[in-house]
Amino acid sequence: MNEVIHEQAAAKVAHHTGYSPGLEGVIAGESEICQVDEGDSGLRYRGYAIGDLADWSSFEEVAHLLLVGRLPTGTELHTFSDLIMRNRQLPDPVERFLETLRPGLHQMDVLRTGMSLLGMTDPDAQDASPESTLRKSIRLLGQVPCLVAECHRRLAGGQPVTRDHSGGFAEHLLRLIVGELRGELGSAMTQALNVSLILYAEHEFNASTFSARVTASTLTDLHGALTAAVATLKGPLHGGANEAVASMLIEIGTPERAESWVRNALASKHRVMGFGHRVLKQGDARSTIIQRHAERLSRLCHDGRWYDIASTIDRIMLVEKGLRPNLDFYTAVAYLLMSIPAELSTPLFVCSRITGWCAHVMEQQQHNRLIRPRARYTGPSPRTYEPLHRRI
Ligand SMILES: CC(=O)SCCNC(=O)CCNC(=O)[C@H](O)C(C)(C)COP(=O)(O)OP(=O)(O)OC[C@H]1O[C@@H](n2cnc3c(N)ncnc32)[C@H](O)[C@@H]1OP(=O)(O)O
Ligand SMILES: O=C([O-])CC(=O)C(=O)O
Numbered sequence: 218m219n220e221v222i223h224e225q226a227a228a229k230v231a232h233h234t235g236y237s238p239g240l241e242g243v244i245a246g247e248s249e250i251c252q253v254d255e256g257d258s259g260l261r262y263r264g265y266a267i268g269d270l271a272d273w274s275s276f277e278e279v280a281h282l283l284l285v286g287r288l289p290t291g292t293e294l295h296t297f298s299d300l301i302m303r304n305r306q307l308p309d310p311v312e313r314f315l316e317t318l319r320p321g322l323h324q325m326d327v328l329r330t331g332m333s334l335l336g337m338t339d340p341d342a343q344d345a346s347p348e349s350t351l352r353k354s355i356r357l358l359g360q361v362p363c364l365v366a367e368c369h370r371r372l373a374g375g376q377p378v379t380r381d382h383s384g385g386f387a388e389h390l391l392r393l394i395v396g397e398l399r400g401e402l403g404s405a406m407t408q409a410l411n412v413s414l415i416l417y418a419e420h421e422f423n424a425s426t427f428s429a430r431v432t433a434s435t436l437t438d439l440h441g442a443l444t445a446a447v448a449t450l451k452g453p454l455h456g457g458a459n460e461a462v463a464s465m466l467i468e469i470g471t472p473e474r475a476e477s478w479v480r481n482a483l484a485s486k487h488r489v490m491g492f493g494h495r496v497l498k499q500g501d502a503r504s505t506i507i508q509r510h511a512e513r514l515s516r517l518c519h520d521g522r523w524y525d526i527a528s529t530i531d532r533i534m535l536v537e538k539g540l541r542p543n544l545d546f547y548t549a550v551a552y553l554l555m556s557i558p559a560e561l562s563t564p565l566f567v568c569s570r571i572t573g574w575c576a577h578v579m580e581q582q583q584h585n586r587l588i589r590p591r592a593r594y595t596g597p598s599p600r601t602y603e604p605l606h607r608r609i
Pocket of ligand 1: 453454456493
């Protein structure tokens with residue numbers, strides 16, 4: 218009996234002193250929203266396989282699934298999409314902030330401040346009820362694409378691309394950024410963007426979502442949690458990687474230069490952006506899906522340059538490092554073919570990931586426990602304090 222108690226106590230101590238750098242492999246909470254699994258079950262949002270969602274859903278259906286907890290009926294989808302559409306405008310203080318922007322700023326910095334301003338001006342700012350948090354989440358799905366497009370226009374110069382705020386989420390977003398697109402190519406691009414938004418919507422306890430949950434766990438407001446999330450997403454080890462991949466493909470320029478470029482990068486011990494993943498060591502199921510769309514767009518655009526550069530890098534990274542592409546890699550190819558500027562890659566990630574972030578903030582609020590882990594102390598051992606006049 219004593220032995221059992223002793224073993225239990227030892228396990229408890231090990232549990233409390235266990236340390237995993239970067240929290241690798243640590244279960245830091247429970248969630249019903251998304252299952253990230255390299256095994257047979259693959260990636261699922263609330264039980265639905267990512268491949269089925271990407272093949273059959275609109276982004277709005279997936280946003281409803283993540284935020285409300287179930288796929289919408291036709292009537293529910295209509296109401297939900299209409300609510301998003303009616304929020305495609307920015308409050309005056311945000312418009313005035315955007316008027317102060319000058320070229321040279323990083324779009325993610327502007328977005329972070331814009332998110333904070335949207336919180337300050339939100340009509341439900343002081344209401345933390347679940348109903349209000351859902352209203353705010355849906356409002357953001359209308360506002361953030363307008364913020365992204367308007368910010369880009371101010372930084373890159375030029376007139377508003379469109380004043381037409383009708384249409385589905387992907388169609389509207391593409392129109393805001395690159396203008397009206399028609400024909401087979403236009404519909405293939407809208408479809409590819411819709412799929413990329415679905416793939417980007419949610420991924421369990423990734424760094425930006427965890428950041429949002431840590432922030433929300435203090436019982437602060439939704440926009441505060443999302444401001445932290447935007448700041449976290451910007452980093453090149455996380456969401457910023459998609460912009461870095463686009464810049465890398467542009468820098469390489471031609472398929473003939475790809476092999477020597479990547480070999481030099483590896484010889485210099487540089488990380489090649491868009492490869493590797495903290496959890497998905499055998500490959501990212503989302504990458505295969507977006508790769509199909511990138512390949513299709515290459516054919517329709519009669520422009521195989523980006524896809525060929527990417528496939529060369531992909532081949533060499535597998536042979537030399539055993540690393541496979543993550544979602545960001547072939548997404549960059551698809552975005553370049555849609556004429557989406559590299560610097561808009563991470564802001565587009567934001568437009569989609571709002572859904573995952575908001576779903577996680579709501580889940581955190583429903584079962585809240587302050588997130589406050591411990592640190593293992595590695596500083597100096599106790600020492601004697603010297604008053605200022607005795608220090609030399
Ligand atoms: C949507 C997303 O956020 S997906 C992630 C997007 N980020 C990127 O694409 C950035 C590039 N990738 C990386 O930096 C990493 O793979 C991460 C940060 C995503 C995951 O990293 P970790 O799980 O911490 O793996 P870790 O950093 O320990 O790498 C393990 C080994 O693989 C190497 N490695 C990992 N990724 C890469 C890469 N992209 N290029 C070259 N080598 C790499 C590391 O150098 C390390 O090698 P070593 O053991 O010889 O030192
Ligand atoms: O899960 C992660 O660490 C990163 C990622 O793929 C995502 O956020 O989509």
